[in-house]
Amino acid sequence: xxxxxxxxxxxxxxxxxxxxxxxxxxxxxxxxxxxxxxxxxxxxxxxxxxxxxxxxxxxxxxxxxxxxxxxxxxxxxxxxxxxxxxxxxxxxxxxxxxxxxxxxxxxxxxxxxxxxxxxxxxxxxxxxxxxxxxxxxxxxxxxxxxxxxxxxxxxxxxxxxxxxxxxxxxxxxxxxxxxxxxxxxxxxxxxxxxxxxxxxxxxxxxxxxxxxxxxx
Amino acid sequence: xxxxxxxxxxxxxxxxxxxxxxxxxxxxxxxxxxxxxxxxxxxxxxxxxxxxxxxxxxxxxxxxxxxxxxxxxxxxxxxxxxxxxxxxxxxxxxxxxxxxxxxxxxxxxxxxxxxxxxxxxxxxxxxxxxxxxxxxxxxxxxxxxxxxxxxxxxxxxxxxxxxxxxxxxxxxxxxxxxxxxxxxxxxxxxxxxxxxxxxxxxxxxxxxxxxxxxxxxxxxxxxxxxxxx
Numbered sequence: 513x514x515x516x517x518x519x520x521x522x523x524x525x526x527x528x529x530x531x532x533x534x535x536x537x538x539x540x541x542x543x544x545x546x547x548x549x550x551x552x553x554x555x556x557x558x559x560x561x562x563x564x565x566x567x568x569x570x571x572x573x574x575x576x577x578x579x580x581x582x583x584x585x586x587x588x589x590x591x592x593x594x595x596x597x598x599x600x601x602x603x604x605x606x607x608x609x610x611x612x613x614x615x616x617x618x619x620x621x622x623x624x625x626x627x628x629x630x631x632x633x634x635x636x637x638x639x640x641x642x643x644x645x646x647x648x649x650x651x652x653x654x655x656x657x658x659x660x661x662x663x664x665x666x667x668x669x670x671x672x673x674x675x676x677x678x679x680x681x682x683x684x685x686x687x688x689x690x691x692x693x694x695x696x697x698x699x700x701x702x703x704x705x706x707x708x709x710x711x712x713x714x715x716x717x718x719x720x721x722x723x724x725x726x727x728x
Numbered sequence: 729x730x731x732x733x734x735x736x737x738x739x740x741x742x743x744x745x746x747x748x749x750x751x752x753x754x755x756x757x758x759x760x761x762x763x764x765x766x767x768x769x770x771x772x773x774x775x776x777x778x779x780x781x782x783x784x785x786x787x788x789x790x791x792x793x794x795x796x797x798x799x800x801x802x803x804x805x806x807x808x809x810x811x812x813x814x815x816x817x818x819x820x821x822x823x824x825x826x827x828x829x830x831x832x833x834x835x836x837x838x839x840x841x842x843x844x845x846x847x848x849x850x851x852x853x854x855x856x857x858x859x860x861x862x863x864x865x866x867x868x869x870x871x872x873x874x875x876x877x878x879x880x881x882x883x884x885x886x887x888x889x890x891x892x893x894x895x896x897x898x899x900x901x902x903x904x905x906x907x908x909x910x911x912x913x914x915x916x917x918x919x920x921x922x923x924x925x926x927x928x929x930x931x932x933x934x935x936x937x938x939x940x941x942x943x944x945x946x947x948x949x950x951x952x953x954x955x956x957x
Binding site for chain 1: 805816
């Protein structure tokens with residue numbers, strides 16, 4: 513096979529990898545905030561439900577979750593597995609899994625906020641939602657940024673787990689090419705692409721963190 | 729005219745009675761100093777009066793609004809000095825921006841911090857931060873201003889600037905309730921002193937009356953500060 517064809521296939525895979533990465537972040541970052549609210553709810557029932565959800569998501573392998581999301585409907589309801597459902601399965605699997613981790617990161621950030629910030633806001637007459645949106649959240653975002661960066665970098669590599677449900681992302685492509693060519697070059701190239709992707713994520717997040725360093 | 733009346737206030741934490749039966753009144757233009765040993769309940773009294781704690785029993789009646797200056801300033805670190813002062817008047821009181829900005833600049837000038845408008849709290853000394861927090865409270869135009877040990881978190885050489893600000897406010901007849909450890913200051917600036925001990929008001933009156941009191945606890949307390957009446 514021509515080298516350029518190989519590169520082309522790997523880059524196609526990289527496109528899918530990037531898609532999984534961005535869709536997962538776009539969904540799990542906000543959903544994680546909702547899960548966090550549920551986890552911190554004053555209602556014990558709500559709190560327990562979300563606590564259980566988080567413990568299952570963190571306590572079982574993401575690979576297994578992807579399989580359950582993809583094959584579950586077939587085994588449970590005899591639903592015909594379609595390509596649309598395959599797309600749905602990875603979106604649900606990745607987003608719900610990462611939302612659980614982000615929820616715990618947010619909770620850590622919120623709980624680290626000094627009580628005095630809430631008290632000052634209360635005395636000044638801010639409503640509960642104003643207090644959260646104007647005073648607490650901006651500071652929490654800054655505090656959780658390093659942990660979010662960590663998760664984002666982990667996600668770059670976790671996208672490769674999509675190969676288990678035959679999504680044609682970078683790792684799936686590399687694996688196929690390696691067995692066809694019977695050499696390691698596709699793997700080496702894939703590794704290089706993942707590495708550069710992670711470097712890029714780290715670089716961008718560093719810029720974002722720097723932007724927020726105007727206060728302490 | 730009384731701006732604040734507290735009747736028979738009681739508060740316990742885990743069965744420990746912190747406030748046993750507190751009644752007091754704050755009149756317009758009055759500067760009330762609250763002194764007493766640590767654990768006597770003075771901070772809890774202030775926190776109940778400002779709604780940060782819910783009392784177990786008793787009645788708190790306000791005529792008008794109040795502000796609070798915290799021991800640890802509690803400025804918003806992500807807001808500039810100006811935004812710390814102007815945000816609540818604009819977003820909470822919905823007052824016009826221009827008016828709030830003009831007033832806030834005047835307050836900053838009064839605090840001697842006109843050049844710090846665009847600074848962030850972490851760039852300021854403790855004394856400067858506390859003056860900003862006083863300006864932030866004043867920008868809401870409160871009828872009463874509470875101070876919770878406003879100099880306790882400051883280095884000794886910085887307490888003077890805060891005490892001067894409070895003294896200036898007293899000269900303008902700002903109604904204030906000040907919980908403090910600064911005995912000389914309480915004596916000089918307050919026109920009514922409450923001495924709290926073990927959750928009750930053990931002694932109260934004019935500074936002369938309280939500091940000259942024959943109350944044993946009061947004398948013991950003042951003795952610890954190395955002071956004589």
